[in-house]
Amino acid sequence: MxxxxxxxxxxxxxxxxxxxxxxxxxxxxxxxxxxxxxxxxxxxxxxxxxxxxxxxxxxxxxxxxxxxxxxxxxxxxxxxxxxxxxxxxxxxxxxxxxxxxxxxxxxxxxxxxxxxLSPLLEDPAPDFPFVALLVSGGHTMLVAVEGFGRYRLLGETLDDAAGEAFDKTARLLGLGYPGGPEVARLAETGDPDRFDFPRPMTNRPGLDFSFSGLKTHTRELVARVAPEDHADVAAGFEQAVAETLAIKCKRALKETRMQRLVIAGGVSANTRLRAELERRLSGRVYYPSLKLxxxxxxxxxxxxxxxxxxxxxxxxxxxxxxxxxxxxxx
Missing domain, CATH: 3.30.420.40 (ATPase, nucleotide binding domain)
Structure with a gap:
């Protein structure tokens, strides 16, 4: 074949x-x-x-x-x-x-x-086993991958997926759809440290995610700031998502004793997330090319x-x- x-x-x-x-x-x-x-x-x-x-x-x-x-x-x-x-x-x-x-x-x-499996199309390709972060508009999950077809779900979102949270934040900020690239573009000119954002479920054990509270926090913040503050809101939101995902990924590697992380799905194209993962995991991260x-x-x-x-x-x-x-x- x-x-x-x-x-x-x-x-x-x-x-x-x-x-x-x-x-x-x-x-x-x-x-x-x-x-x-x-x-x-x-x-x-x-x-x-x-x-x-x-x-x-x-x-x-x-x-x-x-x-x-x-x-x-x-x-x-x-x-x-x-x-x-x-x-x-x-x-x-x-x-x-x-x-x-x-x-x-x-x-x-x-x-x-x-x-x-899409990062296996790249050179170099990761070897099995690895932890996979699958993050998109409809899914956010961590999977232990022992080999082809040998998958164990470690954690998943309890409500909104990360990409869905980006889409909803984009609507709050009056941006277009899909929201991920729009929020990222606005965030380039913002200060991610100006406003405080929660890092949901990172202060408790486990590998599940929740982004509905972060979305609510963002909605309340947007309601009380001026439009000229929206870039700072976008940057703070994006950084909160990136850090939340990276913290859980590092925890998953520790718990599984695996050495490699694969990240795939639409949100894996986010440059702030990639930078945060590289910072915390020291080059043990594999991605598909941006078009994949x-x-x-x-x-x-x-x-x-x-x-x-x-x-x-x-x-x-x-x-x-x-x-x-x-x-x-x-």
Missing amino acids: QNIIGIETSCDETGVALYNADRGLVGDLVYTQADHAAYGGVVPELASRDHVRKLPGMIRELLDRAEMTARDLDAVAYTAGPGLAGALLVGASTSVALAAALDVPAIAVHHMEGHL CTDNGAMIAHAGWYRRAEANRDGMIAVRPRWPIDSLAG
């Missing part, structure tokens, strides 16, 4: 990519939907329609750029969950139909496993290669909007 196409449609990015067992990543296209900005968050029906509209043309363009045809594909990998049910169904039905037409296997991939931090087909094609033994040809279309990562087996 040499050439695998990966198809990602779990939320508001349409991603397609080609992975070759010998050459690695051959091609990668991502379309980020813009219509959701007017609503301050992802509208599931709009996301599904955009995937339907963009996916076929992106597959053709990807193959053309690689100077390949569909007949060169040995398998089709797709995101089966977790994610938005309608969006997942678009990618799953397209993938299963394509696989059936080509008489090749279809491979269902866990979205967060795709993120978790957000949702993409490359991570799905790559994870599909790892999951190739589970490829199926039964033609069934099934998605799992909720799918615990520690339920996977290698």
Whole structure:
């Protein structure tokens, strides 16, 4: 099984990519939907329609750029969950139909496993075992990774994910969507030490996260400061999130006695978070490249290669909007 196409449609990015067992990543296209900005968050029906509209043309363009045809594909990998049910169904039905037409296997991939394994596409790649921080708009979790498919959940958010907290803070500050990059841009001109922000759940044992209290603190602060103070608010909020995540990561490494941390997901692109992790963990941190931090087909094609033994040809279309990562087996 040499050439695998990966198809990602779990939320508001349409991603397609080609992975070759010998050459690695051959091609990668991502379309980020813009219509959701007017609503301050992802509208599931709009996301599904955009995937339907963009996916076929992106597959053709990807193959053309690689100077390949569909007949060169040995398998089709797709995101089966977790994610938005309608969006997942678009990618799953397209993938299963394509696989059936080509008489090749279809491979269902866990979205967060795709993120978790994405730093293995880089050079140097981390060796197993490691602790993974998966941090995005929908997920914030720490996972002990003993090897492929051997995952143990160490802690997760009890309420808002870190990326969700960024989005909500962006709305409080009158910024656009997605909120993470907008808050980070504003924070570049702010003083992170001007206002006091809590570091939630860092003063108690455990590896779970909570960001709802930080969001409430930020809302109350925004209500009493002037607009010219918003850059300082953004910087203080961003620093609080970065330090909270870094403290828990260092604690997880200590508790598991592992030496390496992998960080993946959209929030892993945040430069303040990366700097804080490097400061506290002294170079033991591995990241995907910036283009692979957000949702993409490359991570799905790559994870599909790892999951190739589970490829199926039964033609069934099934998605799992909720799918615990520690339920996977290698």
